Amino acid sequence: MSSPITNEGMVGPTSDRKLLREEAAIAQKYMGRFPWEIVAWGLGNIVLWLSLWPLAFTGILPLWAAFLISTVSIALCYLPSHDAQHSTIAAEGSKLRWVNELVGHVSLIPLVMPYRIAWIQHRQHHANANDPELDPDYGYHGDNWRQAVWNGIKYRQFGTQAGLPKALERSDDPDLERAVAEGSVLNLVYYVVLTSCAWSGYALEAALIWWLPRHLGSAWLTTFLAWAPHYPYKETGRYRDTRAWKSPVGTILSMGMEYHIIHHLFPRIPLFHTAPAYWEMRELLEERGCRNDRPDRRGAR
Amino acid sequence: MPIITKLGSLGPLLFGVGFIAPLIAQSMDAASVSAPLGLSNIAFGLAVGVTMGVIAWRRGSWV
Numbered sequence: 001m002s003s004p005i006t007n008e009g010m011v012g013p014t015s016d017r018k019l020l021r022e023e024a025a026i027a028q029k030y031m032g033r034f035p036w037e038i039v040a041w042g043l044g045n046i047v048l049w050l051s052l053w054p055l056a057f058t059g060i061l062p063l064w065a066a067f068l069i070s071t072v073s074i075a076l077c078y079l080p081s082h083d084a085q086h087s088t089i090a091a092e093g094s095k096l097r098w099v100n101e102l103v104g105h106v107s108l109i110p111l112v113m114p115y116r117i118a119w120i121q122h123r124q125h126h127a128n129a130n131d132p133e134l135d136p137d138y139g140y141h142g143d144n145w146r147q148a149v150w151n152g153i154k155y156r157q158f159g160t161q162a163g164l165p166k167a168l169e170r171s172d173d174p175d176l177e178r179a180v181a182e183g184s185v186l187n188l189v190y191y192v193v194l195t196s197c198a199w200s201g202y203a204l205e206a207a208l209i210w211w212l213p214r215h216l217g218s219a220w221l222t223t224f225l226a227w228a229p230h231y232p233y234k235e236t237g238r239y240r241d242t243r244a245w246k247s248p249v250g251t252i253l254s255m256g257m258e259y260h261i262i263h264h265l266f267p268r269i270p271l272f273h274t275a276p277a278y279w280e281m282r283e284l285l286e287e288r289g290c291r292n293d294r295p296d297r298r299g300a301r
Numbered sequence: 302m303p304i305i306t307k308l309g310s311l312g313p314l315l316f317g318v319g320f321i322a323p324l325i326a327q328s329m330d331a332a333s334v335s336a337p338l339g340l341s342n343i344a345f346g347l348a349v350g351v352t353m354g355v356i357a358w359r360r361g362s363w364v
Contacts, residue, residue, distance in 0.1 A: 158312055159361020191312075195319030203324040204331060211320070 023284055027266040030277045035089055035270035039099060042080025042107035049073040049110050052209055057202065067208040073110065074217030078118075078225065079255055079271055080107040085119040088270040111214060112190045116179035121167045126267065129241035130233050136167040140226035141233040148227035149219050156218065221255075229260035235291070238265065243291035244278060251275070261290060313363070317354020322346035 052070055055061035061069075083089055084104030090096035104115040121136045128134035139155030139162055142148030155163055168180065190210075197206035229242050242264040247254035259274040262281065269277050278285075279297075286292060325346035329336065336345035357363045 153364055154362065157362040157364065191316065191319065195315075198320050198323035198327075201327065203320070203327040206320070207324050 019284055019288060023265065023281060026281050026284070027262075027269060027277060029280075030269045030273035031088075031266070033270075033273075034096065035083060035272060037272050038080050038083045038270060039089060039103055041076070042084070042103040045073055045076050045080070046106050046109060049077070053205075056205055056209060063205060063208055066205075067213060070110075070209045070213040071216045071220075074213045075220040076255070077107050077110050077217070078113070078221050081105075081113075081115055081118060082122070082225075083270055084115070085122055086267045088268055109186070110210070111218065112186055114179060114182040114186050116173075116175050117164070117168070117183050120171050120173050120176065120179060121164055124167045124170065126264065128236075129264065130230055130236045132233075134170075136163045137222075137226045137230070138233065139163045140222045141230075142227060143232070145223055145227065148223055148231075152219060152222045152226075153215075224254045224257045225260070228254070229257050239285070239288045239290045244282075244285070244294040246294045258294060261285070261292075311358070313357035314351070314354040317350035317352075317357070318347065320350075321353055322350030325349055 049070060052061065052066045052073075056063055056066035081104045084100045084107075087100060089100040089103055090098075091100075101115075104119075108115055108118060125135055125137045130138065132138050139160075140148055140152045142151050154160070168176065173179070194206045194211060197203065224247070228245060228247070231243070231245075235241060242261045244261045245258055247258050251258055256271050256274060259278040262269055262274040262277045263271070266277070282292070282296070322343065323346060326342040329342045329345070334342075336342050340348070353363075
């Protein structure tokens with residue numbers, strides 16, 4: 001495999017410092033506020049998903065409706081935890097840190113993804129984005145979204161040796177052992193819930209509220225969070241490994257990932273602020289030679 | 302944790318018996334479909350679930 005292209009040396013050192021100061025000044029404006037929207041999203045979404053179980057089991061909600069709601073809910077459950085992983089809700093040592101950790105842990109339960117493991121994996125993605133060997137999200141690459149979805153399905157299989165297992169092998173995180181233990185327990189709970197429901201006569205309910213929505217939600221999530229912003233996975237470097245892009249399904253359905261470039265540049269900017277930060281920073285990003293596949297507000301590139 | 306690790310290594314087999322088998326049987330019940338060869342729906346579900354589990358276990362993948 002050929003070496004990925006980087007953008008080193010695109011601007012001189014003086015210009016580089018000046019641009020960095022200007023970028024940081026804009027970014028600073030969007031950091032620090034308590035992102036109540038993401039907290040409400042994370043906690044509200046887990047309450048909604050949990051409520052589907054009694055509602056469907058008692059017949060108050062038809063199973064087809066529970067399936068649709070659950071699929072959307074699971075597709076939405078990663079991003080609140082993603083903000084928590086970057087401590088955008090509350091920094092370590094602050095009074096509201098417990099809110100950050102609560103959102104981080106509970107919002108990921110439907111995905112059967114332990115918070116600490118997600119953070120270990122995600123940190124390696126940021127440090128090595130688009131590196132075929134070191135980026136744990138590289139397995140979601142593809143020449144088009146269909147290929148990316150299929151690659152993602154293969155990448156998430158239990159026997160895969162790439163991605164997460166490699167990320168855990170490389171990790172020197174002091175919480176690694178605890179993270180793996182939490183992962184094992186969460187997976188065990190998932191299988192116990194599914195099999196208990198199934199052998200009690202509720203196999204269809206378990207399949208349509210958790211098992212199938214989890215697979216569909218994961219596919220939606222990885223297509224928009226991993227594949228689209230990093231496509232075509234050819235370049236590395238701070239200003240080239242992620243792009244700004246225009247989603248064919250709009251900003252809401254793509255969960256704000258059109259502005260993912262801002263997240264890679266300044267991970268402490270909460271998700272809800274990445275769009276305004278992008279529009280304010282857009283000219284600086286162009287000057288940097290960032291990958292900008294998004295037309296401006298008048299439709300021009 | 303060793304017991305969880307041990308169970309994890311048998312994951313596809315347990316999933317085939319524990320979840321896929323009753324899921325197939327209850328899906329057939331819901332669709333009013335009978336199993337072939339005079340088998341009960343749950344016996345048919347177990348046959349398919351175990352087979353799928355063994356194949357996945359050997360291949361390291363469900364797909």
